[in-house]
Amino acid sequence: MMPSYFFAHGAPSIVLEDNAYTKLLKEFKDHMPKPKAIVLFSAHWEEPVQSVGAAATYDTIYDFGGFQDELYQMTYPAHGDPALVEQIQKLLTAGGVKNVRDEQRGLDHGAWAVLKLLYPEADIPVVAMSVNRDLPNAQQYEIGKALAALREQDVLIIASGGTVHNLRRLNWNSEEVNGWAEQFDHWIQEKVGAWDTEALFQYEELAPYAEMAVPTSEHFIPLFIAMGAGDPGRNAQLLHRSYQYGNLSLSCWQFN
Template structure:
């Protein structure tokens, strides 16, 4: 069965960087069997109804400003896979999750920056999926769980976001790690490895520095979505964790 993954996408410039985290992403395709398709939830595509990408091919969305000129020349011309989009919509319907298809939207940087690092040739079909911050955490998990069967069809499920993502607290000159960010991630690691769903669903009340780490939930949600698709075996493995700008978490979780 194909594992599911959570990737932090960091700042858009991550696609140009060379560090331990990008090295992991660049080696991903050598360590993982090639999937038949990729299903990706991006923190940067928010909808109040679950939306399933169904474009025949994806444009590249530059949903950021003030970064290197090179980023605005990059493209990720992945193909869509209409049958898979419809299959996903059917799975959602089976689980009582309303959804709609979107035949026009391209890939935002939460999607293409990660994909360009792990599969730079854009030779694997992609189905992009939205997130909805207005659902509770148990509902997020159930959305991921609804797609678990896709893993048996060699489909790679990815959640792209960030566990500590507070742009107002970034220190662009810092080379250290803020203690509050590490404290939150340490708590999160212990609960993920124990698959402690009650604690995770109530992380805002239970985790140290949750408000600082997750001021808004859209970047955290993809973690629960990816985790939900691993509900059958419930094995969580931290593959990498580092930080940029004092507290921007770069982490990769594998869910078997």
């Protein structure tokens, strides 16, 4: 069964960087069977109703400003998968998740920057998925759980976000990691490793420095979705964690 994954996507410039985290992403395909398709939830696509990307070929969205000119020349023209879109909608509906298809929206940087590092040839069909920060944490988990069966069909489920993502707290010139960010992530690591969803669903009240680490939840909830997709096995592995700019967390979790 194909694992599900949570990938932090960091800053848009991550696609140009050469470090331990981007090395892991670039070498990912060398250690995995090639997936039949990819289902990718991005923190940068927010909708009040779960949206399922149904574009024939995705446009590339440059939803950022002030970065290197090279980034605005990059494209990721992945094809969609109409049959998989239909299957996803049926699974979500069966799981009690209201959903709609979107045939127009392209891939934002939370999607294409990660995909370009993982599979630069853009030769695997993609179904982009939105997130909704207004749903309870337990319901985020249930969205991933509703799609867990896709893993048996060699479909790779990825949720892209960031556990510590507070742009107002970034220090673009700092190489020293802020202790509060590490303390929050260590708490998350302990609870995810133990599959303690009861505590995780209450992280806002229980985790140290949660308000600083997660000022808005759209980047954090992809972790719940990836975990939900891994519910059948409930085995979590932290494959990488590092930080940029003082506290921007770059982490990769595998669930199988």
